[in-house]
Amino acid sequence: MAQTGNFKSPARMGTLGGSAEVSSSGAVSGGKPRETGLKGVDFERRGFLHKVVGGVGAIVAASTLYPVVKYIIPPVKEIKMVNEIKAGPASEVPDGSGKIYQFNEDKVIVVNKGGTLTAVSAVCTHLGCLVHWENAANELACPCHGAKYKQTGEIISGPQPKPLKIYKAKIDGDTIVITKA
Ligand code: FES
Numbered sequence: 001m002a003q004t005g006n007f008k009s010p011a012r013m014g015t016l017g018g019s020a021e022v023s024s025s026g027a028v029s030g031g032k033p034r035e036t037g038l039k040g041v042d043f044e045r046r047g048f049l050h051k052v053v054g055g056v057g058a059i060v061a062a063s064t065l066y067p068v069v070k071y072i073i074p075p076v077k078e079i080k081m082v083n084e085i086k087a088g089p090a091s092e093v094p095d096g097s098g099k100i101y102q103f104n105e106d107k108v109i110v111v112n113k114g115g116t117l118t119a120v121s122a123v124c125t126h127l128g129c130l131v132h133w134e135n136a137a138n139e140l141a142c143p144c145h146g147a148k149y150k151q152t153g154e155i156i157s158g159p160q161p162k163p164l165k166i167y168k169a170k171i172d173g174d175t176i177v178i179t180k181a
Contacts, residue, residue: 079105087169087176093117098133098140103167103178109133109140110169110176111151119169119178120153126160140164 087101087110098111100122109122111133120140122130129144139156140149147158154163166181 081105084177084179086172087178090171090174090176093176096135100130101176101178106165108167108178110178111140113138113151117169117171117176118151119167120149120151121165121167123164124160125162125164126158131164 081104085101085103087103088099093099093110093112095112095114098109100107100109102108107122107130108119109131110117110119113135122132122140124131124142124144124147126142126145126147129142131140131142131147131149133139133151134141137148138151140151140153141147142149142158142160145159147160148156149160149164150156153166168179168181170177170179
């Protein structure tokens with residue numbers, strides 16, 4: 001069956017312009033020039049589309065990257081500096097135990113030994129590990145490299161260069177209060 005609508009048909013040739021010639025490859029030469037925009041204004045569609053696609057791409061990229069950047073760079077948490085804190089109820093540190101509390105930018109360990117409350121920095125002065133109270137040995141011990149401190153922060157043994165920073169602790173009513181020394 002003969003195929004209708006052939007590209008080289010005379011009817012089709014007529015729509016390509018009066019003098020259009022078709023080469024053997026099907027290319028058209030001498031056809032009508034591409035139409036300009038409304039009333040002669042050269043409507044640069046390609047440039048316009050590039051701007052639209054670029055703008056949409058930038059918005060998508062920004063909305064994708066923003067949460068990633070916010071995740072990687074967490075907000076700076078400001079610590080309000082104080083001279084004294086109500087750390088918690090006295091029952092949190094029974095006789096023979098120690099408990100660590102946040103105090104400004106430091107961590108402070110409150111130790112209760114026979115009813116005597118002491119408070120020193122819990123941050124080992126060697127490389128910054130947190131010490132804990134060893135009641136049987138009657139000392140603060142660092143788990144990282146074996147530093148030992150007295151309840152009052154002085155050095156017993158180990159690689160640490162300095163004693164622990166001293167604070168004051170007391171029971172006020174039923175609350176442990178830590179203050180700067
Ligand atoms: S960090 Fe405590 S002994 Fe090294």
